[in-house]
Amino acid sequence: MTEKRDWHPSASLEMIRARAHLLGQIRDYFQQAGVLEVETPVLSRCGTTDPAIESFTTRYMGPAAPRGWDLYLQTSPEFPMKRLLAAGSGPIYQICKVFRQGELGHRHNPEFTLLEWYRPGYDHHTLMDEVASLVNRLVETPMEVEKLSYRAAFQRHLQVDPHLADGEQLRELAIERKIPGAGDLHLDSRDGWLDLLLSHLIEPHLGQSGMTFLYDYPATQAALSIVRRETPQVAERFELYLAGMEIANGFHELLDSDEQRRRFTEDNRLRVERGLPEVDMDEPLLDALAAGMPECAGVALGVDRLLSYLSGCRDLRALLAFDFTRA
Amino acid sequence: MASYSTNEFKGGLKIILDGDPCSIIENEFVKPGKGQAFNRVKIRNLKTGRVLEKTFKSGESVEAADVHETDMQYLYADGEFWHFMDPDSFEQVSADAAAVGDNAKWLKEQDMCTVTLWNGAPIIVEPPKFVVLSVTDTDPGLKGDTSGSGGKPATLETGAVVRVPLFVQIGEAIKVDTRSAEYVSRAKED
Numbered sequence: 386m387t388e389k390r391d392w393h394p395s396a397s398l399e400m401i402r403a404r405a406h407l408l409g410q411i412r413d414y415f416q417q418a419g420v421l422e423v424e425t426p427v428l429s430r431c432g433t434t435d436p437a438i439e440s441f442t443t444r445y446m447g448p449a450a451p452r453g454w455d456l457y458l459q460t461s462p463e464f465p466m467k468r469l470l471a472a473g474s475g476p477i478y479q480i481c482k483v484f485r486q487g488e489l490g491h492r493h494n495p496e497f498t499l500l501e502w503y504r505p506g507y508d509h510h511t512l513m514d515e516v517a518s519l520v521n522r523l524v525e526t527p528m529e530v531e532k533l534s535y536r537a538a539f540q541r542h543l544q545v546d547p548h549l550a551d552g553e554q555l556r557e558l559a560i561e562r563k564i565p566g567a568g569d570l571h572l573d574s575r576d577g578w579l580d581l582l583l584s585h586l587i588e589p590h591l592g593q594s595g596m597t598f599l600y601d602y603p604a605t606q607a608a609l610s611i612v613r614r615e616t617p618q619v620a621e622r623f624e625l626y627l628a629g630m631e632i633a634n635g636f637h638e639l640l641d642s643d644e645q646r647r648r649f650t651e652d653n654r655l656r657v658e659r660g661l662p663e664v665d666m667d668e669p670l671l672d673a674l675a676a677g678m679p680e681c682a683g684v685a686l687g688v689d690r691l692l693s694y695l696s697g698c699r700d701l702r703a704l705l706a707f708d709f710t711r712a
Numbered sequence: 713m714a715s716y717s718t719n720e721f722k723g724g725l726k727i728i729l730d731g732d733p734c735s736i737i738e739n740e741f742v743k744p745g746k747g748q749a750f751n752r753v754k755i756r757n758l759k760t761g762r763v764l765e766k767t768f769k770s771g772e773s774v775e776a777a778d779v780h781e782t783d784m785q786y787l788y789a790d791g792e793f794w795h796f797m798d799p800d801s802f803e804q805v806s807a808d809a810a811a812v813g814d815n816a817k818w819l820k821e822q823d824m825c826t827v828t829l830w831n832g833a834p835i836i837v838e839p840p841k842f843v844v845l846s847v848t849d850t851d852p853g854l855k856g857d858t859s860g861s862g863g864k865p866a867t868l869e870t871g872a873v874v875r876v877p878l879f880v881q882i883g884e885a886i887k888v889d890t891r892s893a894e895y896v897s898r899a900k901e902d
Contacts, residue, residue: 437746487719487770488749490741566766572748577769580747585767608746624745634745 395708403696404704407523407688408480411500414519420476420502425465427482431667432457434652435608436659439486441495457664458484461685462501463609464670467638470503470681471673478502480688492630494701494709498688505679509610509621509637512682513598516625516633520596523695529595535602535619542587548603548617552578562586573659576605591626599624609645610636625686627694635684642674714776718751718768726758726779729766733758733777733830741770758828759810759835777830784827786819794819794837796827807834815839817872818890839890844899845869846885850876863895 607620
């Protein structure tokens with residue numbers, strides 16, 4: 386079937402200029418801050434094991450690979466950037482395209498632009514402060530900055546402790562708070578219910594009068610962050626919200642290679658349980674961690690969503706020169 | 713049984729929800745960067761007309777509803793059912809009060825209506841956008857006042873009551889917009 390497709394951009398020229406201006410401002414900021422811009426491969430022989438993120442895969446054929454290599458398109462530049470840190474790069478940043486299978490909607494495009502940066506010597510709190518100062522340089526009037534722990538957000542909006550409530554209690558809460566269809570949902574983990582409550586009942590309130598950072602996530606949602614040994618355990622991870630929209634995700638980065646391997650293995654176990662393909666874990670990253678990565682914090686910030694916030698345009702398609710249907 | 717995955721969700725898709733046929737109005741993909749993906753959907757229950765919301769886990773499947781719209785000719789009412797005929801196959805269906813609802817007051821024999829069928833049975837009956845009906849009752853005493861201000865109520869042959877200009881008289885045929893229940897013009901009865 387041949388489908389007649391529109392050749393025009395989906396963004397206005399004005400928006401295309403606004404994007405260029407934003408990228409220029411970001412690069413100015415990091416240049417002044419003495420952070421090095423880097424580029425790392427978009428195609429990689431290893432992918433992310435994260436069960437909530439699916440990679441695009443492709444295949445290389447040619448010199449050096451007579452039988453071909455399976456390759457993943459990056460879902461974030463995190464692993465190679467950490468290898469640079471372990472090699473002594475010092476503070477680094479990157480602006481690049483990343484790819485996520487199956488994500489298309491008002492706030493999602495299967496390929497999007499990430500700004501990712503790493504700060505040796507920082508923890509998640511000092512990095513939140515830097516994210517706030519960067520964002521405040523980009524807006525006309527500097528915003529109030531609110532830091533809210535994941536626990537405090539759930540207590541404030543839902544009167545529940547997200548670290549202590551069990552899956553059944555969270556499910557009942559979702560029904561009681563009238564998330565439509567909550568009673569029919571079959572979620573296979575406590576984290577699934579936390580995600581449902583957060584995305585439906587808490588997120589809309591975040592970053593509505595300034596910027597809101599959520600921090601200290603449940604240890605089960607640590608991803609690649611340090612888990613603090615206290616009771617209950619919390620992960621030194623944060624997210625930035627502007628106008629109810631998730632903009633950035635950051636970690637006080639896990640340094641322990643053995644612990645990282647355990648998490649990758651657990652991710653793959655979950656993948657198998659959910660019928661998802663297993664992903665080859667990134668051995669070079671594990672080797673780099675074992676060789677010694679400096680203590681650091683890192684963050685990934687969605688540039689398209691930031692542009693959405695700054696321009697007031699909530700239609701993702703109008704922010705991309707060519708949206709996914711025109712790609 | 714046919715079913716749709718959430719990846720097929722889009723406006724107009726017909727699904728079964730809690731046993732009733734529904735039509736998707738809006739579908740929103742919601743996903744935390746590192747968390748569970750959901751589809752938050754706005755749906756119209758085709759039997760009750762009510763709009764509701766529902767959250768699905770992305771990737772879930774939902775039963776498909778065998779629902780389609782077809783143009784049918786209104787034949788007659790027998791007090792309990794309204795009878796319609798497919799003009800091509802001459803097949804007849806009967807709609808109950810729940811399907812016809814308030815639209816009963818616009819149904820005139822021989823008119824073509826849009827009938828929504830679920831598993832072959834009517835669940836929604838929509839009259840034509842414009843119908844021509846004759847006036848069976850209206851206040852005649854106001855003849856001569858042509859200022860056009862306000863108008864007056866008129867009862868039509870089907871029982872519907874609409875506001876008409878003062879010059880409209882009993883026995884005349886008028887054209888009515890069924891979506892707004894407003895008088896459009898005088899008409900020649902056909």
